[in-house]
Amino acid sequence: MMDPRTSAQDVMRCDLCETAVVQMHCDTCLVNLCKACVGEHTISVGSKKHEIVSFKLRKAIPIYPGCVSHVKERCEMYCNQCDIPVCITCITANHHLGHELSKIAEFFYKRKEIIIKERNELKETISRTYQYIASDVQNRMSQLKKEYADLSIAITKHGEDWHREIDKRVKKLKAEVDEMKNTQLQTLQKHLDEINKKNSHIKNELDSVDVVVDSNDISKLLSVKSNLHIYKTLPQKLEPNLPKFIPGKNFEEELYKLFGALSSSSLTSDKHGYSMKTTQKSPEAGSSPPVKQLLDEPETVTTIDTGYGGLKNVVCLSDEEIWTRGSDTIMKLYSINQGSLLKSITLKSGNITKDMTVTKSGDLVYTDTRDRTVNIVKNEKIEELIRLQNWRPHGVCSTSSGDLLVIMDSDDDKQTKIVRYSGSTEKKAIQFDDNGKPLYSSGGYYRYIIENRNLDICVADSKAKAVVVVNQGGKLRFRYTGHTPAPNNKFYPLGITTDSQSHILTADLNNDCVHIIDQDGQFLCYIDCGLSYPWGLCTDTNDNLFVAQHENRQVKKIKYFK
Structure with a gap:
């Protein structure tokens, strides 16, 4: 048995x-x-x-390794001094006498913990850093191509300017040549006319003399008066003195100096140019923020009544003030703590703005779709920043680098793209994925945009019913289309914002809540707090959430971190 x-x-x-x-x-x-x-x-x-x-x-x-010295034995111990696994026979034979030994299982788990830690560092820190560096180099290459193209255009334009000036100079010199030629020809023609006149007189006189000579009439002979002395004085000989064209000396050398030259190019290497990142954050972001825990039950801190007919946007100017806008031509600045109106700005075009943002310097920027402009408010004065042709601006956000990201639709509503601007200069357009398919839906729907802390570009696309996230270079990272099990109604994202943890928050109009997902698109939780038609979102520096509620005209300040 x-x-x-x-x-x-x-x-x-x-x-x-x-x-x-x-x-x-x-x-x-x-x-x-x-x-x-x-x-x-x-x-x-x-x-x-x-x-x-x-x-x-x-x-x-663990599966114990076989002993190298004793074939049939399994190693259950580890010699820390020799740094090898050993079996019981090795130990009893005093091969490792006086050496520090430990159970191989303990060594296995300690070593496994070290490897897991190194793997996590490789995955979470080093790999992400290399991805950021690759994206940075790719962006630099794209920018380099554009700048070299601009340089070639500048040289061509300078050459065209020179060609115009040279053509003008050639034309002027040729005109002077024609004038000199005509003057000398006129003088010579006058001189020729006088000579021909004398020739005519000489011929007439010769004819008269011939008649007298052939005649025997003495009276005719006596009447002849000789003008020979007059004709013996010959006319002046006119020698034309032609001008000479004298080219400039050292033509090529002077041309190079006057036209301009290129400075040398180089690639400098800075071994301290990059630093390890646990997330792909902005260079201005500094060290990683402390990890925060989400509250099980978010809390409403305060409520502000704005008085709009339909409230759509809220943007933090500071931790004490918020800009708001609704379905009219007025943008209002409110005190958060007092709930009082501080100032209001009326759009000079008389149109309704589609979206607004606050720059790093604290200036308000908004889009005017009908006017095809992006405008900035400085010292309460509105200045046109960008004017589009054949495109209409919608969503806008200010980035950590100071650039602007603008969502725009073509006039025929068949195309939608994101354009990055430095001031009023276009830097990059994002429109298609790697397969050449549009990243965003087109047509007259709401689309709002925000830059995440890791430099991802996040768009709430209401028509597609998705949050579309691309990296800084425009490569698609993921699409979030709601959480399963879903709320009662179809996910309908509108306002979008992010926080210090690189979470992405988007307002769900159909379900009266806010979705929180992490930077990789994983659902974390909902925020409702009795929300009613949430539309616009923003967060302050303390990660308080502000929600613009469309129907009741109120902005709610919500605490959702511990």
């Missing part, structure tokens, strides 16, 4: 009593136990802190 303690067909038995079925496991000692033997085990080896778990939840049992 087979021994139940060793039979492969039998269930596993307790390592202490060797009879009862295994139910528990000590992860510290790697011992299988029945429930009855748990107490005896912990008392018998009382100096250790035992981690007793259900047998099903035990850590994976």
